[in-house]
Amino acid sequence: MITPQEALQRTIEHREVFHDEMLHIVRLIMSGECSPVMMAALITGLRVKKETIGEITAAAQVMREVSTKVPVTDTTNLVDIVGTGGDGSHTFNISTCSMFVAAAAGAKVSKHGGRSVSSKSGSADVLESLGVNINLKPEQIARSIEQVGIGFMFAPNHHPAMKNVAPVRKELGIKTIFNILGPLTNPAGAPNILMGVFHPDLVGIQVRALQRLGTEHAMVVYGRDGMDEISLGAATMVGELKDGEIREYELHPEDFGFAMSSNRALRVETPEQSKAMLLGVLDNQAGPALDIVLLNAGAALYAANVVDSVAAGVDRSRAAIASGAAKAKLAELVRASATV
Known part of the structure; x- marks a missing residue:
């Protein structure tokens, strides 16, 4: 060997x-x-x-092998909403906010995330500030997915083998293969995913790695303004895997009735600011933060096979926020994370 x-x-x-x-x-x-x-x-x-698609796929297989799994029995409509991070845009936690909206609109979300590495506020940081217990055991997370439609998996709890790698990554301070492996290794085995990436080349690479790893429905996205989300500031490149086939195309915010808007309005300095912006969206406060969450939650609903287009997902997301269902999901998750 x-x-x-x-x-x-x-x-x-x-x-x-x-x-x-x-x-x-x-x-x-x-x-x-x-x-x-x-x-x-x-x-x-x-x-x-x-890194080649083959190298990434093999590394992801090993990470999946050695990870601590969450035993989800019914994976229908189960989706992960995740970014590779490292896009340097310092925006509020768009994917975390989208998780509450998508769950309120009928998806089940197994979100896999950590603390901030390069952003001002990681998904774990903002969820903790909202009162969510991020350190549940695998069985408790599975129950949370079943009961609430959301389970948050704090990455370090599910990848104990990464402790050997963590100090090396920290000292190097550069992006490595591990930045792109995290999103490929959902511990709940979510068959569907909305994944944001930090470089345009990764759209085609990650969607093909997901294809080899047996994913059912995936959308890998890169905003041309550099965001690892579907962006309002530019066109978004998409690599979509559905029924074993890959399509690559672009999404434009104006196609969904949203005004183009720079991501400067979405920037935050602290987890507290991120929390305030997230709560503003769940309270249906008009503005670019609400628009970008509607767009990303809409795509997550499409990736989860709850709706048959991103546009239909945006409509469902709008209704979930307007009715107060998305905000109620947050309260439900806080409660469940304390009791499951």
């Missing part, structure tokens, strides 16, 4: 580390059998070479 040194040599020569070899190398990294120096060299080498 390939050694870490041989794999490193391969990356330096800009050659691929093949699927079975990559499985072996990532298992060595995850089990702590790979020294920090070698680990740093390998993940930097892969990044410089540019």
